[in-house]
Amino acid sequence: MYFKLDINVKADKLLTQWGFNAVEPSSYGIDDVYAYGVDWGNKVIIENDEIKQLLLRMGQGEAQSEERLRQIAREIEGKISDFLLNSFILPYFETSVHEDGTSSSIVMDTWKKLVRYADMDTITLPTTQGFIDATIPYVGIYSYRKRYSNATHYYLATRDSYIVSIITKEGIEWLHDYLKKIEEKVQNLAELATINTSYTAEVECNTDCDCNCGY
Numbered sequence: 001m002y003f004k005l006d007i008n009v010k011a012d013k014l015l016t017q018w019g020f021n022a023v024e025p026s027s028y029g030i031d032d033v034y035a036y037g038v039d040w041g042n043k044v045i046i047e048n049d050e051i052k053q054l055l056l057r058m059g060q061g062e063a064q065s066e067e068r069l070r071q072i073a074r075e076i077e078g079k080i081s082d083f084l085l086n087s088f089i090l091p092y093f094e095t096s097v098h099e100d101g102t103s104s105s106i107v108m109d110t111w112k113k114l115v116r117y118a119d120m121d122t123i124t125l126p127t128t129q130g131f132i133d134a135t136i137p138y139v140g141i142y143s144y145r146k147r148y149s150n151a152t153h154y155y156l157a158t159r160d161s162y163i164v165s166i167i168t169k170e171g172i173e174w175l176h177d178y179l180k181k182i183e184e185k186v187q188n189l190a191e192l193a194t195i196n197t198s199y200t201a202e203v204e205c206n207t208d209c210d211c212n213c214g215y
Contacts, residue, residue, distance in 0.1 A: 002130055004200045005166040005175070007088055009193045011080075011158055012044050017192070018079060021047040028153070030144050038142050044160040046076065046139065055154045058141075066141070069156060073139035080137035080162060085111050087186045088164045089125065089132060095177040102128075130168035135159065167200060 012022035023045040030040050051072065057065040089111060093102050107125070114123040115136055125132040139158045145151065168174070175197075183189055 001199045001201065002167050002169060003171070003175070004198045005168075005178075006196045006198070007164040007166075007193050008196075009084070009088075009162045009164070010191075011160050011162060013188075013192045014080070014083065015044070015046055015076075015158075017188075018076075019048070020051075020076075023047055025144075025155075025157075028144075028155070029146060038144075040144075042160050043142070043157045046156045046158060051156050055141075055156065059152065059154050069141055073141065073156060076139045076158065077137045080139075080158070081112070081115050084134055084137070084162060084164060088182060089134065091178060091181045091185065092127065092132060092166055092168075095174060095181050127168065129170050130166070133163075133165040133167070135162045135164075137162065 015022040025040045025043055025045060028045070051069070054065040054069045054072075058069060085108060090104055090107060093104065093107055110125065111123075114125070118136055120136070122133050122135055125134070137158075139156065142155050142157050143152050144155065145153070170178075179195075186192060
């Protein structure tokens with residue numbers, strides 16, 4: 001059996017910590033969950049004074065405003081990516097009781113490349129004892145038009161939560177050390193994230209060889 005640790009990071013709490021306003025879509029009357037191909041049910045709207053002004057001018061056709069908004073979106077994506085990496089992913093390798101020689105620089109470089117090139121919602125990092133699944137940070141510009149209205153409104157939004165799942169054969173000693181380390185790294189951890197544990201079935205090995213890799 002594999003041990004599974006699910007860390008659910010609340011995006012609204014994280015954004016507020018960085019000085020942004022995190023607003024539920026329902027606050028703007030966005031009640032069509034899948035309106036215009038967007039799943040608003042798992043989004044949180046990102047705001048501050050600059051973003052509001054830029055969205056307004058972008059809606060009026062100002063191209064420079066859209067360029068600035070996309071720059072802000074990339075900056076926020078980078079902050080979320082760095083937070084997940086430094087707060088939850090690197091500590092796994094730093095607290096592993098099975099030293100495999102993996103350096104922090106290798107983990108960081110691999111993570112950044114996968115975040116950049118992956119075309120799925122999650123990416124997977126292999127470890128010697130299992131693997132780590134993590135939601136890819138994404139911030140986008142979305143449009144919404146209410147029914148029976150000709151006005152289209154634009155919003156900067158991201159997922160309402162980011163999940164890091166660690167699937168490993170590490171034991172209770174590792175879990176204790178890992179939780180201690182992330183408590184040291186993350187201020188207000190209890191407010192920012194929920195952490196659940198469970199067991200999950202062995203992952204089938206997809207090779208033809210007789211091995212003990214656990215995959």
